[in-house]
Amino acid sequence: MARKLPIGYCLALVVVLALAASAGAQTRTGAWVDEVIVIEEATPAAAITRLEVGEFDVYAFTISDPALFARTEASPFLTYSRSFGSYNELTFNPYGPEFNDGRLNPFSVPRIREAMNWLIDRDYIVNEIMGGMAVPKFFPITAAFPDYARYADTARALELKYAYDPERARAVITEEMEKLGAQLVNGVWHYKGSPVEITALIRIEDERRIIGDYVSNQLEDLGFVVNRLYRTAAEASPLWLTADPAEGRMHFYTGGWVTTAVDRDQGSNFDFFYTPRGEATPLWMAYTPASEFDAVADRLGRNDFTSLEERGGLFRRALELALEDSVRLWLVDRQSFTPRRSDVVVTADLAAGVAGAQLWAPTIRKVNQVGGTVRVGLPSVLTEPWNPLGGTNWVYDAMLYRATGEDGIAFDPYTGLTYPWRIERAEVYVKEGLPVSKTLDWVDLHFVPEIQVPADAWIDWDPVAQRFITVGEKYPEGLTANRKSVVYYPADFFDKVKWHDGSPISVGDFVIGLILEFDRANPDSPVYDESAVPSHQSFLLSFRGARITSTDPLVIEYYSDTFGLDAEWSVTTLYPYYSYGPGAWHNLTLGLLAEANQETAFTSAKATQLGVDYLNMIAGETVGILAKYLDQASASNYIPYAPTLGQYISADEARQRWSNLSRWYQEKGHFWLGTGVLYLERAYPVEKTAHLKRFELHPDPANRWDIFAEPMIAEADVEGPARVTIGGRARFDVWVTFEGEPYPGNLISEVKYLVIDSRGEVALVGTADFVADGLYEVNLTPEQTSQLAAGSNRLEVVVVPIPVSVPTFESATFVTTP
């Protein structure tokens, strides 16, 4: 029987509980949640239902279906994160004007390709085909990424120039077709007596099928005969990419691309998408950009400029030339959403959603709750074998193993900038004249006339003697580099950071990574893997040396010829997080021993070559093989690559590692180790379930990455006069807010404005003045308004925030009168 409690007692209890929860939140380390249970659900519609009834907390799949988006928006139980990483275009075959068999290819003419921009109504595609889940796209850069905001004025002007205008398209195409010798007979274009047939290669898996039909219809209206080939990705590949363009197996293809992270420098996209340098395929080899465009794209691709201003000039010109070339016609930037319960907070990458966010695990939590369980639905769970060197790269597997690991630096999911994660700070040295800048304080940037690589830096590896070859040995005449980074790990790093089996991280975990880079690509090594050779050769093209200048605290110097525009991107940490997940020296060693004895292999290529199973460290038969080598290694207190690693790994450390790993294997039944906030409790591959738990020894406060819990996408509103006198002054207020509150001024990079006049041209461009947090003013001077003709004008405002790369656009119309 329940007893009634006095109200005062209840209030006191509430206060005590709230304080306890608050204290818990302050002292909590690692993950906010106690456990994450991952469940397979292949159907997005079913997943939304499971979210609504509370069976899932998050469905970590980026969905583009407008109907499901409407359902999610309408549900009181659900919310979502938006992402912008994929986009669609038309890829033209530029070969011609005649194919080998004499057929005409109108798209060999740049002006006809350019005119296609006027023929295609991107707004129609966005609204009618994509159901609003997209924005029109004109350029090879993403509207949600920083470069678009940087050059928004140029971009908007070009978007207006190339806005939908079918009559203009018809006029240009007619003119050019006649120049080619074609004739319009009874409304159908003929060339040398035969109708001009366009082969449309249309992908069928998504909205591209309807887009392909729409484009075909427009071409048929102009008098072309369109042969529509509907193909899947695999079926289309031999027709558009690897076939000889001269054979004319397609005229245009409905292409699609994905960006998996916020790209801060999209300058190389011009080089990639428009020049033969982009891809080593027959189609790309057929690209013949105009010499100016070719040079501009090349310079942007190689970062061949000395200042960001110079880059700006090149970039703006490239935007213009890309539309004139139009070997690709960009259609839409797709928008996707990742649905979740309203009471769940989690970081979602602006490009890749929750599944692609590096920091999803440290940020996921239920609102106002410390601990508890979060259930995550995924379209596919435990798809392929896990191992750090050559395991699965499925996005859904990667999402899970990313939660178990961490890196030296963390990527801001909203801007692409990087922050220290395990490192404390860094210094970057670049040669004078290179266009590198920095944004954040944790990195110091220095420009130097020359970077000489020290003679004792490691540059190569001797697999027989098992020792590094130094720069002094290999290059007695000396070696220079374009960039040097020096990373400093914290003084308490080795005390605080532990692997999931309880082993403290050590220098050996860092050094083995560099050894493996060389050893696996060397035929004299017992773990030689020919599939590692090509990428290693590319690595060698820019690698100029590495050196550990201090082991405690750990300081690592890295020399390279590559660099990024952001100094933050030019930091190499050598943290033991590999291409396919985290790896400690001791669990990697078991795989190396098994591979050396040809019982399993890290890569599927070598596994096939040996006729053995591909190494899976979390389940299956290869776990048993690793267990056998664990016994052997424990018995002999084995240290791999002893001539080198023996200098960094003591016998005591090795003994402790093998003991910890044995206990771990006994408890968990697998060999997957990381240093991340979650560890893999158990994988259930057949049941398609994974169970991740909070790593209690993780050193970071749980709230460390809460700043990335939600993107601060600005909202804008423009207020001003409806009528402006030509030659008079005009003032417009721009209100910038986030969730109803003024957007802090120190978090706004700039507020640009453009005035589009009554002729549809950009008449004025400028920057709004800061007034107060959340308020900016556009002040048009008499001189400026004098430039406007009488009629209707549109003021467009572009707000560029610092915390997110997504600019916000808003506009207001006004009439100019004499």
Added chain:
Amino acid sequence: MAATQAPSMQSPASVGTQSHTSAALRIIRYTLTRLIALFLTTVVGVYLTILIANMGGHVDEIRRATIREGLAIAIGMSPEYAQLTPAQRRQLVEELAQIEFKRLGLDQPFIVRSFRYLGNALVLNLGRAEQLTSDSGSSLVRNIILERLVPTLLLTATSFFFLFFVSVFAALGLSRRYGSFLDRLSVALAPLSAAPSWFYGIFLILIFAAVLRWLPFGGMVDAPPPPSRWAYFLSVLKHLVLPVGAVVLSSIFIGIYSWRTFFLIYSSEDYVDMARAKGLPARAIERRYILRPSLPYIITSFALSLITLWGGSIILEQVFNWPGLGRLLYQAIQLYDTPIIVGDTIIYAYLLAITVFVLDFVYALVDPRVKVGDSGGRSA
């Protein structure tokens, strides 16, 4: 089909050693001929599967292009390779592509590989998959198939046995009550089987999982799976209810209707009327005069339906996230993973051949009019 002949006119006393030898020879000859015929049929069937699954070799072109496409895009878009010249990039793509071609056997002509697929399949050397792995990571086709076989059999066999026996016995009961309300109801409900099982599955999920919250949406077991075996077993049972229910709903009415019609036909035979006229009990008539002569058909239906369980159910497994063979085969077809397609097919082909072969002998056992290996008789 087994050959049959008219009843022998010889007296039992005249059947001696010679006739036994003759019967044995006849059976051996028949067995060998039948085995060879079935084997050749299997060979042709499996080779056709190999040809079709590979579009007569065109899949090689698709796969080579897909591999080159993936590599070219990855290398072209990666800043890691930005410093390479176009020629170096082309070379790198080609080197990596050649490694992958070698791994997948694409460095050999398809015709050579097709016969190797066939030869290995016939001796049940299923080899390794080219793309897929088992859920636990093995690339052995045997392991991949075996891993999925258990969930598939669990789902399909449970549904099948339930359906088969309930249908047969319900139909038998209805055939006794021809024209009754229940009989008319079963006829009226038969069109419900026009909808496939996954269609019912969606409705069952909506009602019992989404609205009532009584049963799980899908999967084979709770997440995370219960640690004790008993709890695990109960969890699997709970997860079986909806998919099995969907299969049963989609098939039971037409099943009952078909069997009922079948039994009604047998019930109206002259010898059944004669038995009734003689005053035999209804149970005896049912057992001796209806069930017994229809037994070969029932057994055939049972056996052939049983082996179709092998294939699983692609869409139903997808709707219920059931990790079965149907989804595996679908994935394999999408990825052109020939060893898995061939492995799945050869096992089905052998099961079918063995079933057909064994049925010939079973007919002879259950029907005295049937003799194995005699070619001059009448059909059963």
